[in-house]
Amino acid sequence: MLTLHHLEFSRSQRILWLLEELGVPYELKVYRRDPLTRLAPAELKAVHPLGKSPVITDGDEVIAESGAIIEYLVERYASQASGELAGLQPAPGTPAHRQCRFWMHYAEGSLMNWLVMKLVFTVIPNKPMPFFVRPIARGLCSKVQASLIDPNLRSAQAFIEAHLATHRWFAGEQLSMADFQMSFAIEALLARGQASESPCLGAYHARLQARPAYQRALAKGGPVLGL
Numbered sequence: 141m142l143t144l145h146h147l148e149f150s151r152s153q154r155i156l157w158l159l160e161e162l163g164v165p166y167e168l169k170v171y172r173r174d175p176l177t178r179l180a181p182a183e184l185k186a187v188h189p190l191g192k193s194p195v196i197t198d199g200d201e202v203i204a205e206s207g208a209i210i211e212y213l214v215e216r217y218a219s220q221a222s223g224e225l226a227g228l229q230p231a232p233g234t235p236a237h238r239q240c241r242f243w244m245h246y247a248e249g250s251l252m253n254w255l256v257m258k259l260v261f262t263v264i265p266n267k268p269m270p271f272f273v274r275p276i277a278r279g280l281c282s283k284v285q286a287s288l289i290d291p292n293l294r295s296a297q298a299f300i301e302a303h304l305a306t307h308r309w310f311a312g313e314q315l316s317m318a319d320f321q322m323s324f325a326i327e328a329l330l331a332r333g334q335a336s337e338s339p340c341l342g343a344y345h346a347r348l349q350a351r352p353a354y355q356r357a358l359a360k361g362g363p364v365l366g367l
Contacts, residue, residue: 239310
């Protein structure tokens, strides 16, 4: 039986969305974050040594990492799909295939690095610390965000906006693996950026949210972001 080990408020949401789109039978096992540390529970280490989510089990297969999971599910199950879902993995050598490959890597290789840093440097000043350290922490975190993190996020948002101005989905006119991989980063980018500056990105996000499978994934897995 295919099982998704789903951690609340995590990248696992994009795997849940993909499973709902594919319509394959699966079991959903939900894990809650520690209310104080916000870390994943220790039980996930019994599934995979990294103790992270997403991770799936499919028979004897145990697969971690969003990109690897998406590729596995598409390679194994998308051949049974029809319509737009049959093209989740564009044909090799096509422009759509090159775009799909780029955005599959860009999501975690570039964009999420800055989004995670944004989250960390936003949270740090609110953590318990000696009163005399707090002004220093706030000043340092503010400076790092203003001089390093925010400019890179603005650049990334402008880059994505320009791409979506000429592409309905990330690989072209059809939904692909790249849209699932990018979906979590898009949610985080819009939550921490200026959505009003990116109408094409906003329209793309609306298309995601309008999909019945996306809505079912939210109903089953909960909100994408918890912070």
